[in-house]
Amino acid sequence: MNAVSMAKRQTEPVEGPPLHLKPLDKRRFGYSEARHLLWRAGFGGTPAQIQTLASWGSEKSVDHLLNYRDVPYEAPGADTFDADIMRPPSDEERRMIRAAQRSQDENALAQYRLRRQQAQRRDRLQIGEMQRWWLKRMIETPRPFEEKMTLFWHGRLATGYRTIENSYHMYLQNQTFRAHGAGNFGAILTSIVRDPAMLKYLDNDESSKRRPNENLARELMELFSLGVGAYSERDIKEGARALTGYTFRDDEFYFDRQNHDTGNKNILGIRAAHDGESFVRAILAQRACSEYLASNLYRFFVRHVPTDPRQQDEATQMIVGKIAAALRRADYEIRPVLRQIFLSEHFYHPGVMHEQIKSPTELVVGAIRSLNAPVRDLAVLNDALDLMGQRLFFPPSVKGWDGGRVWVNTSTMFVRQNILAFLLTGKKPVGYDAVAGGDPFDPMALLDELEAGDPGASNNPAKVVDYLLRLTLGRSPTQAREVLTEFVESHGGVRRDVITGALLLVTAMPEYQLC
Amino acid sequence: MTLHNNPSEASAFTRREFLHTGLTMASAAVAVPHFLQRSALALPMAAPGLSSIAGVDEDRILVVCQLGGGNDGLNTVIPFRQDAYYRARPGLALRGEDQLLELSKLGANGSEGVALHRAMAGVKSLYDDGLCAVVQGVGYPNPNRSHFKSMDIWHTGDTSGTGDGWLGRYIDSECCGYGKGESGKDDGTNRGVGETINPPIAIGRTAPLALEGGRVKPVAFETPDLFRWMGEDVHESLVDPYEKLAQQGVAPGTDPHSNAAFLMRTTLDAQVSSDQIRQAVSRQPLVRYPGTNLGRQLQMVGSMIRSGLKTRVYYVTHSGFDTHSGQGGANGRHAQLLQQFGDAVKAFYDDLKAQENDSRVMTMCFSEFGRRVSQNASGGTDHGTAAPMFLLGPMVNAGVIGAHPSLTNLDQGDLKYTIDFRSVYSDVLGSWLGAKDPDAILEGRFRALRVVKG
Numbered sequence: 008m009n010a011v012s013m014a015k016r017q018t019e020p021v022e023g024p025p026l027h028l029k030p031l032d033k034r035r036f037g038y039s040e041a042r043h044l045l046w047r048a049g050f051g052g053t054p055a056q057i058q059t060l061a062s063w064g065s066e067k068s069v070d071h072l073l074n075y076r077d078v079p080y081e082a083p084g085a086d087t088f089d090a091d092i093m094r095p096p097s098d099e100e101r102r103m104i105r106a107a108q109r110s111q112d113e114n115a116l117a118q119y120r121l122r123r124q125q126a127q128r129r130d131r132l133q134i135g136e137m138q139r140w141w142l143k144r145m146i147e148t149p150r151p152f153e154e155k156m157t158l159f160w161h162g163r164l165a166t167g168y169r170t171i172e173n174s175y176h177m178y179l180q181n182q183t184f185r186a187h188g189a190g191n192f193g194a195i196l197t198s199i200v201r202d203p204a205m206l207k208y209l210d211n212d213e214s215s216k217r218r219p220n221e222n223l224a225r226e227l228m229e230l231f232s233l234g235v236g237a238y239s240e241r242d243i244k245e246g247a248r249a250l251t252g253y254t255f256r257d258d259e260f261y262f263d264r265q266n267h268d269t270g271n272k273n274i275l276g277i278r279a280a281h282d283g284e285s286f287v288r289a290i291l292a293q294r295a296c297s298e299y300l301a302s303n304l305y306r307f308f309v310r311h312v313p314t315d316p317r318q319q320d321e322a323t324q325m326i327v328g329k330i331a332a333a334l335r336r337a338d339y340e341i342r343p344v345l346r347q348i349f350l351s352e353h354f355y356h357p358g359v360m361h362e363q364i365k366s367p368t369e370l371v372v373g374a375i376r377s378l379n380a381p382v383r384d385l386a387v388l389n390d391a392l393d394l395m396g397q398r399l400f401f402p403p404s405v406k407g408w409d410g411g412r413v414w415v416n417t418s419t420m421f422v423r424q425n426i427l428a429f430l431l432t433g434k435k436p437v438g439y440d441a442v443a444g445g446d447p448f449d450p451m452a453l454l455d456e457l458e459a460g461d462p463g464a465s466n467n468p469a470k471v472v473d474y475l476l477r478l479t480l481g482r483s484p485t486q487a488r489e490v491l492t493e494f495v496e497s498h499g500g501v502r503r504d505v506i507t508g509a510l511l512l513v514t515a516m517p518e519y520q521l522c
Numbered sequence: 523m524t525l526h527n528n529p530s531e532a533s534a535f536t537r538r539e540f541l542h543t544g545l546t547m548a549s550a551a552v553a554v555p556h557f558l559q560r561s562a563l564a565l566p567m568a569a570p571g572l573s574s575i576a577g578v579d580e581d582r583i584l585v586v587c588q589l590g591g592g593n594d595g596l597n598t599v600i601p602f603r604q605d606a607y608y609r610a611r612p613g614l615a616l617r618g619e620d621q622l623l624e625l626s627k628l629g630a631n632g633s634e635g636v637a638l639h640r641a642m643a644g645v646k647s648l649y650d651d652g653l654c655a656v657v658q659g660v661g662y663p664n665p666n667r668s669h670f671k672s673m674d675i676w677h678t679g680d681t682s683g684t685g686d687g688w689l690g691r692y693i694d695s696e697c698c699g700y701g702k703g704e705s706g707k708d709d710g711t712n713r714g715v716g717e718t719i720n721p722p723i724a725i726g727r728t729a730p731l732a733l734e735g736g737r738v739k740p741v742a743f744e745t746p747d748l749f750r751w752m753g754e755d756v757h758e759s760l761v762d763p764y765e766k767l768a769q770q771g772v773a774p775g776t777d778p779h780s781n782a783a784f785l786m787r788t789t790l791d792a793q794v795s796s797d798q799i800r801q802a803v804s805r806q807p808l809v810r811y812p813g814t815n816l817g818r819q820l821q822m823v824g825s826m827i828r829s830g831l832k833t834r835v836y837y838v839t840h841s842g843f844d845t846h847s848g849q850g851g852a853n854g855r856h857a858q859l860l861q862q863f864g865d866a867v868k869a870f871y872d873d874l875k876a877q878e879n880d881s882r883v884m885t886m887c888f889s890e891f892g893r894r895v896s897q898n899a900s901g902g903t904d905h906g907t908a909a910p911m912f913l914l915g916p917m918v919n920a921g922v923i924g925a926h927p928s929l930t931n932l933d934q935g936d937l938k939y940t941i942d943f944r945s946v947y948s949d950v951l952g953s954w955l956g957a958k959d960p961d962a963i964l965e966g967r968f969r970a971l972r973v974v975k976g
Contacts (some may be wrong), residue, residue, distance in 0.1 A: 420792045
């Protein structure tokens with residue numbers, strides 16, 4: 008870069024991020040960058056964690072987060088939840104029901120109906136337990152990136168409990184997402200067309216050779232891999248034929264050979280006796296697949312841009328194109344590509360940092376993790392997620408959550424502020440009991456790092472406020488610093504209750520919704 | 523990190539500690555902050571969230587009352603002259619003058635041989651005053667008997683039960699020119715700087731799907747006291763800095779299209795709406811409402827209408843109709859629910875009349891499905907299909923619309939619907955709310971049933 012363009016750059020501070028994936032100068036990876044990385048690749052970090060990453064530098068930090076399998080943590084067990092609640096009736100039971108129907112034995116039929124209803128009720132309780140279980144795992148995990156990827160897939164390859172009414176299948180799908188993490192996209196797509204919850208959700212279990220159901224074939228291309236317009240109606244029809252016979256028995260994928268159309272199909276220009284696996288291969292061969300996946304990864308981890316490349320501005324198309332090319336070069340291995348993104352100068356540009364609206368899950372999990380706040384009551388937190396529009400295992404449709412500004416409106420803004428008030432003080436977001444419940448929050452522990460780096464600073468209101476703003480907002484706006492410093496000074500200085508009050512105020516600021 | 527949560531150690535923090543600092547707790551009744559002043563500050567960046575929609579007749583209001591759980595239509599609007607009714611319901615049927623409120627003939631209608639449950643004196647009185655239309659046999663093809671699914675179908679107006687809500691799509695189309703409710707098509711990133719829209723209000727924990735649009739998101743609260751920042755309850759000293767931080771505005775040089783600016787505007791919107799709504803609801807109503815849950819909800823809606831909020835769609839919910847057992851007949855659980863319903867809507871229209879707002883407000887009442895014709899072995903009824911709807915207000919085509927569905931020509935023990943609920947929606951949208959193209963909103967062609975006076 009010559010001196011002229013250098014000067015030009017300095018007079019235009021709002022210039023967009025560089026449109027390449029070249030790595031950030033290692034010397035520029037400090038507290039702010041480490042904090043940003045922890046939020047985007049996970050759910051935020053405590054001051055100590057931020058300092059540690061800052062001292063490690065970018066490469067070691069990114070590798071530590073991404074290669075989480077080196078960090079020991081127990082995998083969820085097969086028996087964490089009851090697999091049998093929604094077991095379909097056995098052949099024996101089915102015979103008895105049919106007999107009761109024939110003989111119009113209303114009592115016996117009522118009995119069966121009642122048993123079914125009871126099972127459904129138990130299952131709804133179990134999906135509630137599962138929501139809290141996952142939330143707890145996101146809060147506690149030493150592998151935040153693993154859960155972040157799981158959340159990414161849950162929103163991208165969305166299945167809703169409300170339609171499938173089988174909590175254990177939702178659990179199995181959640182495990183599948185976690186097992187793949189940032190693995191190979193082809194492998195992920197292949198497992199999703201064999202996933203019982205998805206097969207049920209998109210009606211493929213009702214598809215047959217004679218009457219192929221097009222739902223899964225359509226969404227597989229439209230929402231999961233290619234995006235609108237990158238395939239034809241004919242590809243859907245032919246794809247649906249390739250997926251015939253893909254169903255499940257109990258909790259496992261089942262290939263119903265009798266029901267599979269073995270004939271030749273022409274999908275995305277490839278003519279063969281396609282099945283689900285080769286359908287996925289035909290998709291991966293499309294350039295549009297790499298662009299669509301790149302857009303989705305970029306939207307989730309970097310900037311909330313449209314997923315349809317045709318709706319993206321030129322700069323976005325350019326950077327997404329670079330990511331797409333990287334994905335193709337890596338044969339759709341996601342981890343190395345995300346590594347490149349997380350190390351890039353682009354990722355740490357001011358136009359990218361602090362510009363993503365936290366999802367409800369990121370808000371709640373991130374607040375607890377970064378402030379070391381007590382969990383208090385998972386049921387209340389889970390409820391708040393629902394009120395903020397992100398009920399885990401209940402995405403609103405196969406499109407998943409739209410994200411971005413849709414998260415925030417006049418109603419959810421208060422819930423967002425109030426759930427933070429609950430975490431910090433125990434003040435219930437619903438109900439009138441003034442101050443209730445749970446472990447005390449100790450904000451003073453957050454100041455240890457400040458004191459270590461600058462002895463005496465943890466007694467200085469201005470320094471403490473500046474430090475807390477940089478922790479919570481990633482920056483320290485002058486006006487906010489003045490208001491808060493005055494608040495701390497006029498209420499007796501740096502002490503636990505006053506600092507909690509200051510954090511209540513900061514977390515109610517509009518900027519706190521960003522990460 | 524521990525997940526320890528021991529209620530016995532509750533309030534170990536804050537309350538006591540704050541008291542130790544010598545400061546007093548914020549009073550329970552929070553003074554309404556200077557919202558006028560604040561909204562003046564907010565202009566032109568953010569007009570108050572309850573501004574008007576350009577080009578729409580703002581006077582007209584729709585209140586939706588959802589009877590949740592599947593109301594037993596057959597014991598609500600009762601075909602009391604038919605033997606089949608008594609045969610199917612030996613333990614639940616109502617009979618005789620003191621159990622039935624026979625509906626008189628109003629205009630050309632299907633009132634012949636039907637009566638209201640005796641608990642519905644409130645509705646009967648509205649009917650006699652020409653303020654009530656009863657639409658019989660409302661349902662949809664291939665009825666779904668799951669509460670969730672059928673409710674989704676009613677909320678979306680789509681028999682697959684997917685997509686945005688029908689009223690959300692209406693408000694989208696009015697404010698933003700969106701006909702179809704594809705939420706994915708607009709994620710709000712294009713929302714203009716000063717553009718605010720008038721969100722529908724639901725009384726309840728969460729907003730119903732019916733109100734969810736792609737662009738316009740509903741406001742929902744159980745009580746307006748929950749529709750605000752709770753931090754101010756923790757300590758009164760927080761109120762002042764909170765307002766200062768909210769009012770500071772975006773830093774100079776901030777891109778007005780940035781998320782930071784968007785969040786700043788939304789926060790101001792929320793505070794202004796919260797202040798207006800809380801102020802509205804704090805006023806004494808002009809009539810006495812019953813102290814029931816539905817009465818309380820409608821009282822809030824009445825107060826908001828009276829205070830002149832520009833909100834055009836409100837949503838209230840009356841639940842508990844899932845009477846699988848111990849439903850009762852002339853007395854009992856179902857009777858009680860109907861009584862609460864009738865008394866609340868009667869008080870609501872008395873209030874609106876006293877406010878001189880009655881002609882502006884139409885109320886539409888529905889349930890996700892009716893119940894089976896035959897009672898079950900537990901003295902209750904199971905999930906069924908078609909059921910009556912109620913439309914209230916001086917603008918409705920009062921009387922009984924449509925014939926009662928046959929009790930003998932059944933579909934596997936269930937009533938066959940005679941009127942598609944979307945024909946009702948179509949007229950409510952077109953004739954009442956002034957939608958230019960109800961078909962586009964409903965994503966299909968439904969012949970409008972004349973529920974609004976021509």
